[in-house]
Amino acid sequence: MPLLYPLLLSAALFGIGLYGVLARRNAVLVLVGIELMLNAVNLQLVAYDAWFAETLHTGQVLTLFVIALAAAEIGLGLAIVLAMFRATGTIDVDTVEREVEA
Amino acid sequence: MRRWPYVVVTALVSAAVAVWAIPHLGDDPSTSVTYRGNDVGPALPRLSLDTVVDPMAAQVMLLAAGVALLVQVYSTAYMGDDKRYRSYAWLIVLFEIAMVAVVATDNLFVLLIGWEIMGVCSYLLIGHAWELPQARAGAAKAFLVTRIADIGLLVAIIVLGQTYGTYRISHLIDAAGQEEPRNATAIGLLLVLAVVGKSAQVPLHTWLPDAMPGPTPITALIHAATMVAAGVYLLARLLPVFETSQVAMTTLAVVAAVTMLLAALFAVAQTDLKRALAWSTVSQLALMFAALSTGNAAAGINHLVSHGAFKALLFLGCGVAMVAVGSSALSAMGGLRKSLPVTFWTMTIGFAALAGVVPTVGFFSKDGVLDALHVATDGEATLGGATAWVVLVVAVLTSGVTAVYATRLWTSTFLGAPAPAHGERRAMVGPLLLLAVACLALSVGQELHVGIGALSTLVAAVGIVAALWLRDRGWRVRFGRPLADELGLDAVFVRAAPAVTLGAARMVDAIDADGIDVYPRGGAWFAQRASWVIGAVQSARVQVYATIVAGGALLIVIGSVAAGVGS
Secondary structure (H helix, E strand, O other): OOOHHHHHHHHHHHHHHHHHHHHOOEHHHHHHHHHHHHHHHHHHHHHHHHHHOOOOOHHHHHHHHHHHHHHHHHHHHHHHHHHHHHHHOOOEHHHHHHHHHO | OOOHHHHHHHHHHHHHHHHHHHHHOOOOOEEEOOOEOOOOOOOOOOOEOOEEEOHHHHHHHHHHHHHHHHHHHHHHHHOOOOOOHHHHHHHHHHHHHHHHHHHHEOEHHHHHHHHHHHHHHHHHHHOOOOOOHHHHHHHHHHHHHHHHHHHHHHHHHHHHHHHHOOOEHHHHHHHHHHOOOOOHHHHHHHHHHHHHHHOOOOOOOOHHHHOOOOOHHHHHHHHHHOOHHHHHHHHHHOHHHHOOOHHHHHHHHHHHHHHHHHHHHHHHHOOEHHHHHHHHHHHHHHHHHHHHHOOOHHHHHHHHHHHHHHHHHHHHHHHHHHHHHOOOEHHHOOOHHHHOHHHHHHHHHHHHHHHOOOOOHHHHHHHHHHHHHHHHOOOOOOOOHHHHHHHHHHHHHHHHHHHHHHHHHHHHHHOOOOOOOOOOOHHHHHHHHHHHHHHHHOOOOOOOOHHHHHHHHHHHHHHHHHHHHHHHOOOOOOOHHHHHOHHHHHHHHHHHHHHHHHHHHHHHHHHHHHHHOHHHHHHHHHHHHHHHHHHHHOOOOHHHHHHHHHHHHHHHHHHHHHHHHHO
8 A cells, every 4th residue: 555545535634633723612622633633643653664664663652652641631631621521511612711801 | 376476586596696697796807717619629529618707797696686577576466377487487587598598609509509598488488378370470580580690690609710710709810910810701790690680680679579469578588687788799799700791890880870760650550559669679779780890899788778777668658558557558658657656657767768868867878879979980980981971861860759759658648638547566666666766877987978968968858859849739740650560571581481382392302202202102012013913923822823833843844845846
């Protein structure tokens, strides 16, 4: 399989994730965007790993690290969103910002 | 409020001054070194509290002490239930001390300090009834006009110090006697400016009559013993320095000649007793300056002391009449002879002294001035003989006009149809009696100039007769209006001073707005625009920041790819 296909898929995933982070107002969907971006990176790591065919498979190992990191991040992120919802009654990031400013 | 403590304080001060001054009345000058400041090099003046009391100083000190004490006694009755009596009484004491400091000191800067304290005291006392707008205006005017003159004194002191290398008056006088005169004209003219303002001579004469809203005892104090007398005394003290310049002497003589006649004519036309007396002071001060301009300090100081006695008497008497009829307008007075007998007799002596009638002290001291002028006509003094002749003629003429207005004021106050009046109070007539006695007693031992005396008596008699004749005709004279308006000389100040001040203020304001404010305003404008630009970026929204970061990263990628393609 040529390297180009996974890279294009990865770029598409990253773009969608970036759009979600930048444009979404819902905090959970922002986190989903971040998750997408992380997985786009994972995809690239795996693709390059296969492409270089390295004996130590550093790309795959790094992917495992990133998955662990992503799990921790989403746990922490959702906890923050939950705390935010309890404190302000909303998970809309703009509304929360305004209320914090006020 | 009890008032005798203030009298006691003033009496103590006056007694101290008297004890100090009396031994020196006939003596050689005594110097007492009380304090010397550190020598701080030639650039800065050395302050010292040295004093020199010569007979001349002793006379003026006694005058100031005596009049201040009498004024304080008089004020206890005159001021009624004034609510600011405490400050009033203390200011009188301060006034007296400042005058004594000016008279006795040997240091020009101490003299300047005393001189300025008197300016402040007169400002505060003229404005004592500051609820009245004319009192406020008169006080401000007195202060501002004398301040202008004080600048002359300050510069004169600096020039004197730089020229002779000393600020001690006795050293200056020695130096002026020995060395070639240097900067004499500049020093002389600056001193003339200083005394013209302080002693209310033309053209800075208008503050003195406008100071009349002040309490009458204060007017007596200012006109007789302090403030205006300081100008005369200063010139008399510095005469050896001053008379090295013929220009300055001639200027002084001309100023004196113009002032004495003009002020006497103004006094004739006044409808207000107090204001007429104020003009009379201006005229009499000019007479003293005329004596000084001939180089005869003794004659000038002699007239200063004699004038101090009779003018204090006249003003205090005027105060009694004002309390009695409730106004200082001549029209409100008349026939006060019966209701105010003591005031009548004492003021008669005062007016006689003003007119120069034998045997009052005014006769002798004025003849001393006329004689000094007559001596100067031989042209051996610094003053030119011709100038001396002119001033002498004007002075004689002034004596005649003085007799006219003295008689006019006397008759319109005390003769004629009686005006309703309250009686006299003991604390007020006591000082009057003492001053009347002084007006006669000071004549003892005065020099008699027979020829001049005869002439001035004749002129005074003509003046008195003319005044009585004019009175019978009801004072219907054509010269009245312009003279009563004082020839509009004051309008120059009243219009020009604010116009100049406002013009200068507008100019400075324009410079400030267009030349200086531009920079801070421009800076503020620039900072505001800059903050808008930066503020638009700093929206405090994380997503906007993230967009910028992502956009930046994209740019870098595109840029590096483009560069990679290009290479």
